[in-house]
Amino acid sequence: MRVLIVGCGFVGERTADLLHAAGHEVVGVTHSPSSAERLAALKPWRVVACDVSDAQAVKTLRDVTVPDAFIHCASSGKGGAEMYQAVYVNGMANLLAAFPQAFPLYTGSTSVYPQTDGSEVDESSPADPGKETGRLLLAAEKLALDHGGAVARLAGIYGPGRSFVLKNLLEGKSGIEVNASAPDGRLLNQIHADDAAAALVHLITHRHTGIYNVVDDARMTQRACLERLALLFNLPVPEEKAPDPDRKRGWTHKQVSNAKLRATGWAPQYPDYFDALRDDPQLSASILQLVLDGGEVRLPRAENIVLIGLMGSGKSTVGRMVAHMLGFQFADTDHLIIEKAGCSIPEIFAKEGEDGFRLRESEALRSLLGCRHCVIATGGGIITQVRNRPLLQHLGFITWLEADPKLLARRTASNNDRPLLRGEEPPLVKLERLLSERKPLYKQLADLRIQTDELSQQESAYGVAESARIFFAQRRAC
Numbered sequence: 332m333r334v335l336i337v338g339c340g341f342v343g344e345r346t347a348d349l350l351h352a353a354g355h356e357v358v359g360v361t362h363s364p365s366s367a368e369r370l371a372a373l374k375p376w377r378v379v380a381c382d383v384s385d386a387q388a389v390k391t392l393r394d395v396t397v398p399d400a401f402i403h404c405a406s407s408g409k410g411g412a413e414m415y416q417a418v419y420v421n422g423m424a425n426l427l428a429a430f431p432q433a434f435p436l437y438t439g440s441t442s443v444y445p446q447t448d449g450s451e452v453d454e455s456s457p458a459d460p461g462k463e464t465g466r467l468l469l470a471a472e473k474l475a476l477d478h479g480g481a482v483a484r485l486a487g488i489y490g491p492g493r494s495f496v497l498k499n500l501l502e503g504k505s506g507i508e509v510n511a512s513a514p515d516g517r518l519l520n521q522i523h524a525d526d527a528a529a530a531l532v533h534l535i536t537h538r539h540t541g542i543y544n545v546v547d548d549a550r551m552t553q554r555a556c557l558e559r560l561a562l563l564f565n566l567p568v569p570e571e572k573a574p575d576p577d578r579k580r581g582w583t584h585k586q587v588s589n590a591k592l593r594a595t596g597w598a599p600q601y602p603d604y605f606d607a608l609r610d611d612p613q614l615s616a617s618i619l620q621l622v623l624d625g626g627e628v629r630l631p632r633a634e635n636i637v638l639i640g641l642m643g644s645g646k647s648t649v650g651r652m653v654a655h656m657l658g659f660q661f662a663d664t665d666h667l668i669i670e671k672a673g674c675s676i677p678e679i680f681a682k683e684g685e686d687g688f689r690l691r692e693s694e695a696l697r698s699l700l701g702c703r704h705c706v707i708a709t710g711g712g713i714i715t716q717v718r719n720r721p722l723l724q725h726l727g728f729i730t731w732l733e734a735d736p737k738l739l740a741r742r743t744a745s746n747n748d749r750p751l752l753r754g755e756e757p758p759l760v761k762l763e764r765l766l767s768e769r770k771p772l773y774k775q776l777a778d779l780r781i782q783t784d785e786l787s788q789q790e791s792a793y794g795v796a797e798s799a800r801i802f803f804a805q806r807r808a809c
């Protein structure tokens with residue numbers, strides 16, 4: 332099938348990727364020529380620039396493709412009613428005029444449901460948002476429906492790099508917006524961007540006509556969500572505040588049902604937000620990274636101790652001693668991986684390769700979110716994955732145990748459970764190479780480095796424990 336994707340933003344880009352991967356011929360449209368150029372360099376599908384609100388420009392797209400279907404998922408950005416009219420309503424009309432034979436799918440929003448009483452709404456519930464912008468969304472929907480097409484009403488989209496709920500909490504900007512009809516805050520209606528994209532692909536490939544809500548399965552008030560998130564990120568539960576009447580999506584309180592879409596065979600990969608935080612390899616890390624990059628606030632840090640360093644540096648043995656000294660719990664990412672997989676690390680490397688092992692390692696690290704007063708021994712290669720770094724930084728006080736590679740080679744010679752040291756390369760050469768590759772990363776992440784060559788395990792443990800105690804005491808004081 333030939334598909335035109337108009338708007339290659341957070342969902343459009345993923346949708347194009349999915350369609351392309353499934354063997355469809357995809358052309359993506361972006362508003363600005365610079366984003367078309369940037370995307371075209373990255374993607375195996377074609378990208379062209381076009382202003383969808385310009386009828387003449389849209390007509391010229393016919394020289395590029397004659398699509399069997401198109402998806403209008405361009406966004407008006409921060410614009411008001413005028414932009415809504417231009418991008419959504421005129422844009423849809425322009426596309427229908429240029430491609431009358433194609434199956435149209437318009438991506439709207441669940442914000443068109445105005446309910447504030449906490450009731451369940453489905454596609455037959457009244458949708459009259461009251462605001463001019465909301466009415467324009469409905470007008471664009473109507474154009475697609477009158478043409479025999481489909482409308483996907485998307486709930487609040489989140490995914491890697493985008494989660495306002497978590498970002499605001501981490502930055503201390505959250506509040507539970509309560510009022511008389513929503514004593515626990517509004518109900519959150521969300522959808523992971525991957526699930527939203529899969530829903531759009533599903534709708535156009537099956538040519539399902541009519542309106543479909545695209546939302547996950549969760550029923551979750553803002554209070555329930557923030558309480559759980561606060562536990563997961565070691566933060567206080569935000570205070571109550573009055574609802575913000577100027578919220579872009581409007582202030583509503585309703586449970587949007589996905590039953591109609593589910594009945595057609597679509598199912599979310601992430602049934603709720605917390606499934607995604609656990610299972611999406613990028614989500615939590617990317618939001619922590621946003622907070623780090625923003626530089627507005629200090630990244631919240633859990634009161635744990637994280638040990639990093641090369642294989643054989645003592646993370647597992649010294650870590651256990653530190654935990655004992657401080658009365659902390661002890662966790663070892665390698666042990667968590669072995670427990671979950673039900674087999675040894677060399678077996679995982681043999682069956683799934685290093686990539687498979689690294690995915691499991693990130694999963695183990697995410698499973699430690701919410702821990703407090705724990706010593707976390709990591710595997711020596713954990714810092715090689717970009718996605719692990721903000722998690723490590725959030726999870727606690729990071730100590731790098733350093734040791735001479737010759738010493739490490741001797742210590743690790745006696746057992747066979749480190750597959751990276753059992754390859755072609757002699758262990759010492761491999762350890763030296765790994766050190767030169769990883770040293771800048773250990774250095775960058777460490778709050779403390781301890782050169783352990785001349786230290787007993789007890790001495791190293793004592794050094795870690797005392798330094799961590801001071802670090803947390805100082806942090807609590809300011």
Ligand SMILES: Nc1ncnc2c1ncn2[C@@H]1O[C@H](COP(=O)(O)OP(=O)(O)O)[C@@H](O)[C@H]1O
Pocket residue numbers: 640641642643644645646647648649708742743783786787788791
């Ligand atoms: N001074 C020391 N510091 C740390 N580990 C030591 C020391 N002396 C001997 N070892 C031994 O080195 C081996 C590797 O330690 P381990 O904790 O498994 O390292 P890692 O988890 O960092 O790979 C263990 O058998 C440990 O007893």
Ligand SMILES: O=C(O)C1=C[C@@H](OP(=O)(O)O)[C@@H](O)[C@H](O)C1
Pocket residue numbers: 640641642643646647665676709710711712713748749750751
């Ligand atoms: O350095 C690495 O890449 C590895 C280190 C190991 O843990 P230790 O550092 O505890 O030996 C283990 O995670 C795996 O064999 C890979």
Ligand SMILES: [Mg+2]
Pocket residue numbers: 646647648663665708709710
């Ligand atoms: Mg270890």
